[in-house]
Amino acid sequence: MDTEIEQLLTERAHVAQKNAHAPYSGFQVGAAILTHDNQIYSGCNVENAAYPQGQCAEASAIGAMVSHGSKNIKAVLIASPNNDYCFPCGGCRQKIAEFADDEIPVILVTQGAQSKTVTVGELLPYAFRLKP
Ligand SMILES: O=c1ccn([C@H]2C[C@H](O)[C@@H](CO)O2)c(=O)[nH]1
Numbered sequence: 585m586d587t588e589i590e591q592l593l594t595e596r597a598h599v600a601q602k603n604a605h606a607p608y609s610g611f612q613v614g615a616a617i618l619t620h621d622n623q624i625y626s627g628c629n630v631e632n633a634a635y636p637q638g639q640c641a642e643a644s645a646i647g648a649m650v651s652h653g654s655k656n657i658k659a660v661l662i663a664s665p666n667n668d669y670c671f672p673c674g675g676c677r678q679k680i681a682e683f684a685d686d687e688i689p690v691i692l693v694t695q696g697a698q699s700k701t702v703t704v705g706e707l708l709p710y711a712f713r714l715k716p
């Protein structure tokens with residue numbers, strides 16, 4: 585991934601991360617998605633007093649993307665609130681795979697600006713998809 589694009593994604597994820605509603609876990613996550621039409625959509629986790637109703641940052645970003653009429657993911661970036669990488673949960677791996685091919689990069693960044701890139705296929709091998 586182009587370093588300038590990665591920087592833009594990181595900035596957008598960090599803006600969203602600051603808005604996270606995570607009073608229960610204290611774990612604020614930000615996500616940013618680059619689409620094939622070169623738009624960036626971001627999201628944060630939104631927790632709820634009824635814990636299972638909480639939503640992950642990746643799901644929020646996907647919701648923003650689809651709401652704006654875009655469905656084709658070129659890259660995903662996930663910003664962690666600490667110095668460990670925040671790997672997406674199982675549900676979010678499936679949600680990302682709905683809109684991203686196996687070779688699409690998922691960039692993980694820590695608060696200390698370390699970064700690691702994996703692919704959608706590495707995160708969710710043999711993904712269940714109905715589209716061709
Ligand atoms: O990739 C992840 C992992 C966790 N969370 C959220 C869910 C919950 O609000 C909090 C703690 O699990 O972090 C995300 O948003 N994305």
Ligand SMILES: [Zn+2]
Pocket residue numbers: 640641642643672673674675676677
């Ligand atoms: Zn998740």
